Amino acid sequence: MKGITQTEVKPAKSATAYVDESVEVYIPLGEYIDVDTEKQRLTKKLEKLSKDIELYNKKLSNKNFVEKADPDVVEKTKEDLKESEKKYQKLQALLKELS
Numbered sequence: 001m002k003g004i005t006q007t008e009v010k011p012a013k014s015a016t017a018y019v020d021e022s023v024e025v026y027i028p029l030g031e032y033i034d035v036d037t038e039k040q041r042l043t044k045k046l047e048k049l050s051k052d053i054e055l056y057n058k059k060l061s062n063k064n065f066v067e068k069a070d071p072d073v074v075e076k077t078k079e080d081l082k083e084s085e086k087k088y089q090k091l092q093a094l095l096k097e098l099s
Helices: 035-061 063-068 071-098
Strands: 014-019 024-028
Touching: 014 071, 035 063, 035 071
Parallel strands: none
Antiparallel strands: 014 024
């Protein structure tokens, strides 16, 4: 493992491990993981989440589902949609950091 160095620019293929108002810490991932394999893994997860989000949106836009389904089921679908969207955004950010 290399020592800590100060830089003005985020190194390529690194992840932001900590950010506050005056400090950003970067971890050089390319030294510890196979970046291409990790990109493929994240891409697969993003594709799955995209399909899940599409399904939840389809259900929630279906008037019959919203009116006839148990309110708890509708609420659970809304929660699942929000959670999937959050995960999707996080994974997109991770994938961008690896590029």
